[in-house]
Amino acid sequence: MGTSASKRLSQTGLKHCTLWKADRSPACRAVMMALDSMNLSITEVDINIDKGEHRTPEMLVLNPLQTLPVFKDRELVLSDSHAICTYLAGRYCDSGRLLPKDPGGRSLVDQHMHYNSGTLYPRFRAAAYPILYENCNFVMPQQIADIECAYSDLESMLLGRTWFGGSWPTLSDIVFASTISTLNILVPIDKNRYPRLSSWLFRVSEELFFVTANRKGLSEFSRRIGELSQVQQS
Ligand SMILES: N[C@@H](CCC(=O)N[C@@H](CS)C(=O)NCC(=O)O)C(=O)O
Structure with missing residues (x-):
């Protein structure tokens, strides 16, 4: 398990947000693309699915469904990539470019x-x-x-x-x-x-x-x- 700030495009840093992810997972990559598309940088924790790191007691508290991605913004925890993408676009992208307002x-x-x-x-x-x-x-x-x-x-x-x-x-x-x-x-x-x-x-x-x-x-x-x-x- 490794923690880092996302350093792909990283412009606006959201220090209070964390994403637990595995790069191999398409659901995680959707969230990572949404973040990069909005130039948002958050803390990212790499989870090794093959080693069962998504099933540790700490992870189960966050997501009893035992899937990745898991996302946390202060007290809010989300564990579905679609909900995470929608939340990020609604909360942090005012333009409505990724998620139309109409x-x-x-x-x-x-x-x-x-x-x-x-x-x-x-x-x-x-x-x-x-x-x-x-x-x-x-x-x-x-x-x-x-x-x-x-x-x-x-x-x-x-x-x-x-x-x-x-x-x-x-x-x-x-x-x-x-x-x-x-x-x-x-x-x-x-x-x-x-x-x-x-x-x-x-x-x-x-x-x-x-x-x-x-x-x-x-x-x-x-x-x-x-x-x-x-x-x-x-
Ligand atoms: N509907 C969920 C699906 C998440 C999901 O199934 N994630 C896979 C990785 S792609 C997972 O965590 N699998 C656990 C495993 O392989 O044990 C989402 O979109 O976030």
Whole structure:
């Protein structure tokens, strides 16, 4: 377990906030991208999931669900990446750039976060966890089919749009960027079948927040999956 101030882009320091995270985790990377996108620096504590550091008595007091990320701002403790991103954007980003202030724009971002939480993320877990934790060395056919089905949904959602939530990257794109870039390791996105999704992934990968806060953990995930499975790593 190691503690540091986040030093990716780090401009406005919020000393009273702490994030417990593992770079390999897409949910943690979403929060890290949101922080970098707002140029916020907080205390970060690296947790080793493989060593069970997220299950220590101290961590269980903060989050009985035994998942990461966990976030604390003074007395407030949050343990869901979507809630953390929304809180940070609502509390510390006045412009409404990441989380639109108008009810329509805000609902669209909420809708995407529900899709991420309710559909994409469970499909990520179903594909990755047997490899990470159960000695399976491939992505199972049903999981591949479910992920392809999600790619098809996402391709439709991008019709006529450059970004998911608006004319610029919002929390929708940040939250999707972490999950979809990770799914792409497990089931590569075919650019002929999903041209809009693959262009969007290329576009979002060029954003500074992705470079500073997603790439390293994504490589770590890719390397780990490569060691444990027959999934081809690019
Ligand atoms: N809905 C939660 C999901 C969090 C979650 O499942 N985190 C994973 C890491 S990606 C975790 O902590 N897994 C614990 C484990 O692998 O034992 C969120 O978005 O924060």
